[in-house]
Amino acid sequence: MGGLFGVVSKEKCITDLFYGVDYHSHLGTKRGGLAVINSDGMLKRSIHSLKQSYFRVKFEQDLPKFDGHMGIGVISDSEAQPIAVHSHLGRYAICTVMKISNIDSLAQDVLSEGKIFTELSDGSTNATELLAQLINHGDSFAQGIRYAQSKIEGSCTMLILTDDGIIAARDYYGRTPLVIGSKEGAYCVASESCSMINLGYDLERELGPGEAVLITPGGIKPLLPAEGRLHVCSFLWIYYGFPAASYEGVNVDQARRNLGRLMGEQDDIQADLVSPIPDSGNCMAIGYSEGARVPFRNAVLKYTPTWPRSFMPIDQTTRSLVAKMKLIPNYGLMKGKKLVFCDDSIVRGTQLRDNVEIFRRHGAGEVHIRISCPPLVYPCPYLNFSASKSPLEFVTRRTIEQLEGTHDKNLKEYATYGSPCYCKMVEAIRSNLKMNSLKFNSVDNVVKAIGLPKECICTHCFDGSGNN
Numbered sequence: 222m223g224g225l226f227g228v229v230s231k232e233k234c235i236t237d238l239f240y241g242v243d244y245h246s247h248l249g250t251k252r253g254g255l256a257v258i259n260s261d262g263m264l265k266r267s268i269h270s271l272k273q274s275y276f277r278v279k280f281e282q283d284l285p286k287f288d289g290h291m292g293i294g295v296i297s298d299s300e301a302q303p304i305a306v307h308s309h310l311g312r313y314a315i316c317t318v319m320k321i322s323n324i325d326s327l328a329q330d331v332l333s334e335g336k337i338f339t340e341l342s343d344g345s346t347n348a349t350e351l352l353a354q355l356i357n358h359g360d361s362f363a364q365g366i367r368y369a370q371s372k373i374e375g376s377c378t379m380l381i382l383t384d385d386g387i388i389a390a391r392d393y394y395g396r397t398p399l400v401i402g403s404k405e406g407a408y409c410v411a412s413e414s415c416s417m418i419n420l421g422y423d424l425e426r427e428l429g430p431g432e433a434v435l436i437t438p439g440g441i442k443p444l445l446p447a448e449g450r451l452h453v454c455s456f457l458w459i460y461y462g463f464p465a466a467s468y469e470g471v472n473v474d475q476a477r478r479n480l481g482r483l484m485g486e487q488d489d490i491q492a493d494l495v496s497p498i499p500d501s502g503n504c505m506a507i508g509y510s511e512g513a514r515v516p517f518r519n520a521v522l523k524y525t526p527t528w529p530r531s532f533m534p535i536d537q538t539t540r541s542l543v544a545k546m547k548l549i550p551n552y553g554l555m556k557g558k559k560l561v562f563c564d565d566s567i568v569r570g571t572q573l574r575d576n577v578e579i580f581r582r583h584g585a586g587e588v589h590i591r592i593s594c595p596p597l598v599y600p601c602p603y604l605n606f607s608a609s610k611s612p613l614e615f616v617t618r619r620t621i622e623q624l625e626g627t628h629d630k631n632l633k634e635y636a637t638y639g640s641p642c643y644c645k646m647v648e649a650i651r652s653n654l655k656m657n658s659l660k661f662n663s664v665d666n667v668v669k670a671i672g673l674p675k676e677c678i679c680t681h682c683f684d685g686s687g688n689n
């Protein structure tokens with residue numbers, strides 16, 4: 222998905238910028254980038270791959286070259302950014318959390334106007350540079366941002382570092398968040414509200430859908446009103462977000478706990494204990510334990526001293542090895558027990574299948590899997606969700622193919638909780654992954670757990686619903 226952080230300050234801002242961006246590291250694994258207007262007026266940039274190392278490790282060496290009062294940064298799951306631009310709007314740097322589903326046709330429009338692209342992302346159009354080209358259509362940043370929002374299919378949240386301050390603009394449907402914080406003499410803007418806490422900022426407010434503001438050390442100036450219709454990504458609460466973050470005032474840890482509690486209350490398994498598959502199932506398993514009145518125990522643990530995060534291994538064999546090595550089954554708790562394991566989602570299912578096999582080998586009597594979200598049936602057209610490239614990456618679609626001979630038949634039926642097709646699909650996944658039982662949460666429970674009106678939340682990947 223990716224995350225953004227920016228600072229404007231009367232004092233030097235580099236330390237806040239460095240740690241603020243670093244606190245978004247859970248949102249992306251591909252690249253990181255910083256852009257700062259230095260005290261001498263120069264715009265300095267730095268971009269590194271994060272595939273094999275952490276943001277802090279990669280950017281620590283660059284810190285001496287940054288020395289300013291305003292800067293933006295990004296953890297990107299896709300293209301290299303920030304992009305530096307010089308146009309009739311002035312000099313600026315821009316970074317984004319977005320996906321442009323119609324990138325090819327928009328890029329073609331730009332080229333047919335005789336304009337050029339100077340950056341490429343893995344050989345294709347750099348989406349952030351394309352956005353800059355769309356913004357440059359306007360006579361002002363405000364006009365250009367609205368123009369870009371009207372053209373882009375997907376989603377687009379951005380920070381623009383200008384000589385006058387930082388422009389923060391949230392996606393027109395508010396699919397991804399932006400929140401502003403303040404402390405004496407400084408403002409920050411972030412994707413994750415929890416990124417600013419240790420830096421001494423207090424939460425000012427979240428931007429609304431489609432809203433844009435100019436942030437300077439002197440205050441926040443409105444540029445565009447929040448006229449879009451909120452359709453915030455529900456997967457932020459289920460999977461992407463850090464548990465200490467809140468979106469639309471709803472805390473991630475609380476929503477995950479609610480998801481577990483609702484499932485626990487509705488479950489009919491009399492298990493001996495419930496355990497998370499760490500770290501993704503942690504909050505949910507606590508909630509499940511409360512809801513089902515089953516003891517919470519750590520029946521499998523992540524070896525955090527050396528596996529705090531998995532970097533992108535080069536090949537599938539190494540990926541499987543890493544997945545296996547970082548989790549240690551607590552076999553002392555497993556022998557002969559009826560166990561419920563909680564996880565946030567099933568994407569491909571390969572890792573879960575391996576885990577179930579390992580639990581059994583270590584003596585688990587019964588393995589029941591509970592998944593925090595509904596089955597992922599539809600690829601995400603709005604965010605760079607890594608498994609969205611091909612529908613067949615989803616275990617659901619491969620199962621539908623197994624049942625129907627093609628992966629895209631009766632999708633509405635398969636996505637409808639409790640329907641005959643849904644039950645057949647879940648049973649086939651259970652049997653293929655060799656679990657004693659498998660249950661997913663319903664979309665209704667997702668909406669209840671988050672607590673916002675259904676029409677304000679995107680649940681497209683579960684039920685195929687679109688913008689309202």
Ligand code: SF4
Pocket residue numbers: 396453454455456457600601602603604606679680681682683
């Ligand atoms: S389709 Fe899924 S991942 Fe994409 S924005 Fe909607 S809820 Fe989020």
